[in-house]
Amino acid sequence: MGLGLIDLYTEFDSIRPEWYLADGVHPSVAGAGKIAAKVKEMLLMQKPEVTFANGKVIAPDDHDFQ
Secondary structure (H helix, E strand, C coil): CCCCCCHHHHHCCCCCCEEECCCCCCEEEEEEHHHHHHHHHHHHHCCCEEEEECCECCCCCCCCCC
16 A cells, blocks of 8 residues: 555664653653654655556665655
């Protein structure tokens, strides 16, 4: 369907205790803000020209688009 993937794992890969609640799993207010900012960035980014040819979805190599 040509839908993108929002990679939050890379954003949260570094250990930032202030981004998590005491349980170390769920985001704090600061962490939720980071998630919202990343989702906003991805939703507002310029979309690449995606085509469907020979049974494959094709996007330009210089775009982080899956």
